[in-house]
Structures are given as structure tokens and as C-alpha cells.
Amino acid sequence: xxxxxxxxxxxxxxMGQEVILRCVPISNHLYFYWYRQILGQKVEFLVxxxxxxxxxxSEIFDDQFSVERPDGSNFTxxxxxxxxxxxxxxxxASRVRLAGVGSTDTQYFGPGTRLTVL
Amino acid sequence: KQEVTQIPAALSVPEGENLVLNCxxxxxxxxxxxxxxxxxGKGLTSLxxxxxxxxxxTSGRLNASLxxxxxxxxxxxxxxxxGDSATYLCAVRQTGxxNLFFGTGTRLTVIP
Numbered sequence: 001x002x003x004x005x006x007x008x009x010x011x012x013x014x015m016g017q018e019v020i021l022r023c024v025p026i027s028n029h030l031y032f033y034w035y036r037q038i039l040g041q042k043v044e045f046l047v048x049x050x051x052x053x054x055x056x057x058s059e060i061f062d063d064q065f066s067v068e069r070p071d072g073s074n075f076t077x078x079x080x081x082x083x084x085x086x087x088x089x090x091x092x093a094s095r096v097r098l099a100g101v102g103s104t105d106t107q108y109f110g111p112g113t114r115l116t117v118l
Numbered sequence: 119k120q121e122v123t124q125i126p127a128a129l130s131v132p133e134g135e136n137l138v139l140n141c142x143x144x145x146x147x148x149x150x151x152x153x154x155x156x157x158x159g160k161g162l163t164s165l166x167x168x169x170x171x172x173x174x175x176t177s178g179r180l181n182a183s184l185x186x187x188x189x190x191x192x193x194x195x196x197x198x199x200x201g202d203s204a205t206y207l208c209a210v211r212q213t214g215x216x217n218l219f220f221g222t223g224t225r226l227t228v229i230p
Contacts, residue, residue: 031216033216033217035218041222042220042221042222042223043162043207043209043218043220044220045217045218045219048216048217050216055216056215056216056217058217091161091162093162105149105150105167105169105211106152106164106167107152107164107218108164109154109161109162109163109164110161111160111161112160112161114159
């Protein structure tokens with residue numbers, strides 16, 4: 001069964017450094033998402049991406065964050081200058097929407113990248 | 119803003135018991151509701167999705183119900199097994215929005 005994959009599984013970085021988290025969504029999916037989960041807290045929405053542009057973003061997704069789909073398969077999240085509070089598990093998700101087929105609204109999540117900022 | 123709450127936060131049951139997990143949401147203008155399973159340190163596995171027009175969905179030993187007007191969903195797990203031990207999350211998608219609002223989860227332990 002197709003899966004969303006994410007690399008790396010764990011990233012350790014120094015405060016102020018740039019990080020890029022990578023995701024390969026399921027191949028025929030059209031909508032892509034990033035969420036994060038700070039340890040012990042809820043999963044929170046960051047951004048959604050459709051048709052090569054951001055379709056929605058939360059207040060968390062400020063100018064330090066950016067997303068890109070550099071080719072037909074990868075979807076990346078860049079954090080320009082990491083802060084201690086960016087330490088979290090970052091999840092990529094994707095979904096497909098076929099006209100007239102409601103059950104395909106399911107969002108499929110990757111295994112996550114654990115980001116640790118020191 | 120949509121708030122999603124899950125009660126209880128943790129639940130322990132002996133193997134073989136049937137159990138119900140609860141999810142409530144404050145804004146009933148939802149498009150769908152999704153139940154996930156999360157194992158420690160792992161990603162989210164989708165279990166069931168209920169569209170706003172549906173009342174329930176079933177998959178194997180799992181049955182999810184939705185009462186949109188009262189802002190509630192339940193996940194029923196029949197004949198629980200130790201392998202069901204995990205955190206169960208519910209998430210709602212608002213009408214007109216793309217993203218999911220998650221609850222804090224219920225950590226389930228099934229004791230052999």
C-alpha cells in the first residue's frame with residue numbers, strides 16, 4: 001500500500017541554523033500538509049499546499065517557515081533560523097480528492113521527523 | 119476557533135473488553151471527522167473517516183459514530199486486544215477549510 005515517507009527520522013540542530021525537512025507524499029495525491037506535535041501537546045496544523053501554492057496556513061507558520069515542491073515527488077518544509085521552541089515532531093500528510101468520491105478525503109500521515117533544537 | 123476534546127485522557131482495560139472513546143468538538147460546522155491511532159514516537163495511522171452526512175462507519179472491530187448537532191463522536195472498540203494499546207486521536211475538518219483540528223488523545227492500555 002502506498003505510504004507517505006519522511007526524511008530524516010531525527011534531526012538535531014543548533015539554534016539559529018536552517019533545517020529542511022523532506023516528505024514524499026503518495027504519488028497521485030493533490031493536497032499536501034505539514035503538522036507539528038510538541039511533546040505532550042496536540043498535533044497542530046502548520047500549512048496546506050495545493051496546485052503549487054499555499055492554500056492555508058496557521059499563525060504558527062510565520063516568515064521563518066517556507067514550503068516547496070521542488071519536483072514532482074518531494075514536498076519540503078524549511079525553517080530558516082531555528083528556535084528552541086521549534087523542537088517537535090513534524091508530520092507531513094497528503095490526500096487526494098476525486099470528484100464525486102467523498103471517501104477519499106482521508107489525510108494520510110507520514111512517520112514524522114523529530115526535530116531537536118539545541 | 120474549533121476546540122476538540124477527548125475524554126478520558128487515559129484508559130486501562132483488561133483484554134477482551136469492549137470500550138468507548140469519546141471526542142467532542144465545539145463548532146458543529148464540520149466537513150468530516152477522522153480517527154487516528156498513534157503508537158509511541160510514531161506517526162498517525164488513519165482508522166476511520168466519517169463525513170458530516172454520515173452517522174457511523176465501521177472497520178473490523180472498530181465502529182465510529184458521529185452526532186454533529188451535539189458535537190460528539192465515539193470510537194467503539196470491540197473485544198480489545200493488547201495490540202490495540204496506543205493513543206487514539208480524533209480530528210475534525212471544518213466546512214470550507216482544508217486542515218484538521220486535533221484532540222489531545224486518549225492513551226489506551228489493554229492489559230493481557
